[in-house]
Amino acid sequence: MTEENQLQTASKVNDFCITFCTVNGSGSATANNLLFRCFFRMGIPVSGKNIFPSNIQGLPTWYTIRLSKKGYMGRVEKDDIVVALNPTTFAKDITYLVPGGVLFYADDIKTPIERSDIVAYPMPVKKLAREAEVASNMRDYIANMVYVGVMAQVLGMSLDLVYETVNFQFKGKKKAVDSNFAVIKAAYDWAAANLTKKDAYRVEPMDGNKDCIMADGNTAGALGAIYGGVQFSGWYPITPATSLPEALNEFIPQLRKDPVTGKDTCIMVQAEDELAAIGMTIGAGWAGLRAMTATSGPGLSLMAEYLGLAYYTEVPVVVWDVQRVGPSTGLPTRTAQGDLTETYFLSHGDTQFIILIPGSVNECFEMGWKAFDIAERIQTPVIVMSDLDFGMNNWVTKKFEYPDRPMDRGKVLWEEELEKRSNEWGRYLDLDGDGIPYRTVMGNQHPKSAYFARGTGHDEFARYNEDQVVWERVLGRIKKKFETAKAYLPKPEIQTLDGAKIGVITMGSADSAVLEARDLMAEAGLKVDTMRVRAIPFTQEVNDFIAAHERCYVVELNRDGQLQQLLSLEHPAYATRLISVAHMDGLPLSARWIKDEITAREEK
């Protein structure tokens, strides 16, 4: 059998990984997104991860698209296909290819290809771009369409599907559609005439994306907030959170005009810094608006003092922390789950915060609206902990579902209700025994409605007070709210396998790699149950899961095993069962790494 035949025998359909190696600022994102959308529309489960520098133009950027007929979305460490357009990283990029892998490269790159176990296809990128009928300043940009056309031909995609996708992506704007598609078609035809397929990778239509959409987590979070009735957002730009408020800015004009008057029902204010962003947001939350901000680690650190005030004055606000790599400025364009400990202990003194941790882009939408219900019900800040992997990458996810319940505005007394309770009401008085007092908001015209909110010691009637008994009583009552809160929080997502004695606990975006690792381990004979934590304070189900397993590996994307530490702190009786499997290098976790780590510990 010839080498060529061997490669083709091991035909790989809808199950491989492509990495595009480009330079940032070159406009490759449009082409990458187009290919992603083509695969999505073919029904192939697909995920994409952008590895990019903290820079605007000229540095290496990688974009990886993973096709997985089984629906795995996690990162893989090796590439099946490399699309090499960056001469400076060319030699290294090739080393990531698996044996039998495929290299598509711009034929003006003259670096020698030092591997004989791969298939290499040159692409006349410059030539075809030159021949394109576009303005000269658009030539470099449209050159990216060359690899779309070549790959479509070599992988076996239908040109009709590509055309429809181009038409959709460019919103039917004829000029853009025609000029881009012309280059794709020219490249497709060139490949058909000049390349002989020697590799094993192909795509075929399937039905893996039923009821799914393509979206990123920041857009999903913003849309969720809009359907949750967000009314105010003070924000300050910071990677990787910026695109969340920008999505609010994009969608609010079309979605949030008052249906009768046509007036704005949501106010966006770009603040001078994060200190002001959170101040504005807390002011709005105190005034009775559904208020939110979005930031990342450094911004959250700056917001700590104000969030402590909101905790003690009992102001509902929602803060999105789209996590990036810290400490300090860290790696601003790389993903991490490293802010959990900070958020759990945020601000000085005895504080506590409700933390929501979405595990999919769809859940970013869902928590986008639910966060307001919880914040207003409990009258406290809610921090939603997303990360760059969700926030800035496109994911295939279930369609956004319309909220399944009316808004919960919590215990707010306007004039009439206050009149009924005016003899017993105090702003910080627990009338119901659940720790949650009733609040009034400014604008209430009842003469007894007003109170002076303050971060200094206060009694149940919001009066200044330094008495030790009162201080302890008020803080104790606030703590009680967080017990009440558990009934309103999303429960962990638990998946069990028959006979599993080992548990794997994870959170957020690490879940995609964990579920894949679970299948890999099961294939190798190691059965594990999984639990994805979705909220803190931890609910009873979390305790029960740990109790029901001999050992629980806690898998997360940070150095210190922050979730494992918090679980140990909150479940001291089980602390020795909780084993940290943590790792942080700026890249999303891979299933292989998780499997190897857990398997190695199990074999000990």
Added chain:
Amino acid sequence: MSEQTGNQMTVNSAGLSKNDYRGAPSTLCLGCGHNAIANQIIAACYELNLVPEKVVKFSGIGCSSKSPTYFLSRSFGFNGLHGRMPSLALGAMFGDHTLEAIGVSGDGDTASIGFGQFKHTVRRNLPMVYIVENNGVYGLTKGQFSATADKGLSLKKQGTNPYLPIDIAMEALVSGASFVARSFAGDPKQVKELIKAAFSHKGIAVIDIISPCVTFNNQEGALHSYTFGKEHEVPLHDISYVPPRDEITVEDFEEGTSREVTLFDGSSLILKKLEKEYDPTNRWEAIHMLEDAHRSNELVTGLIYIDPDQPTMYDNYNLPDEPLNRMKESQLRPSRQSLDAINASMI
């Protein structure tokens, strides 16, 4: 103002007596200038017939920031973080933009930690009365220099201040404030009239009130002392605020020596020029005047600058008449069909 006599308490045209505008007893030092200011806020609100429930109070941290509890106890208030009252007020006022806002800050709160928020809120022209109770010293931490302390001032334990003071009125002006005034806590009539004018102004109204600290900074010759204030105070003009429904004419003001500034609500502010022709609508003139005052070591008081037509922060938005915080779910949650359309756009 309608006055009732006899056994009944005197009430204003809102039907409220002065007691309705009072707050809790002050816990500041006896003789503190801040108490005098709180009393003039009470008087001004009473005379303006403001309904306390239509006013919201804000403050930061420091002696000054305690004072909102000493007036308008029927108004909502929020005592925020040090230097970060402006952002708090901004967010809150979008909750109900039909209300009036008054913020009370100090020189530490505004000119040090809160300098950025102060200037950015001025720049946005958020409608609010912004009073700085300026005593040139950190009182609550017992007597450190503030950023408005005079160069060369000596304080017990602190030594001599080597830095030039920040002029809050000047900072407000160069940040684009639409109303800048300065007064002296020992001149209650002027303080009251400026507060009344400030409430009638459409945008942010900054009033820098020199308010001597009786405990830590009241040395003779220091800018923030009573003796200096009394001796060096140079009122720009006597001002008297005339509410729109008031029939009283401006009998105190002779024609030719007065200038009338029309405020947004149709009311007007009358300025009586004393020593020189002064035009408070001329920003360049205002900056020039402040610079001259520095050179001649004078405490110039009065309305330094006003632009009644400058668009406010609210003008940047298409705000509904109804307060945002009274909106119902039907106004806030988009339709199910709109979400279907969004899902359809993401394929």
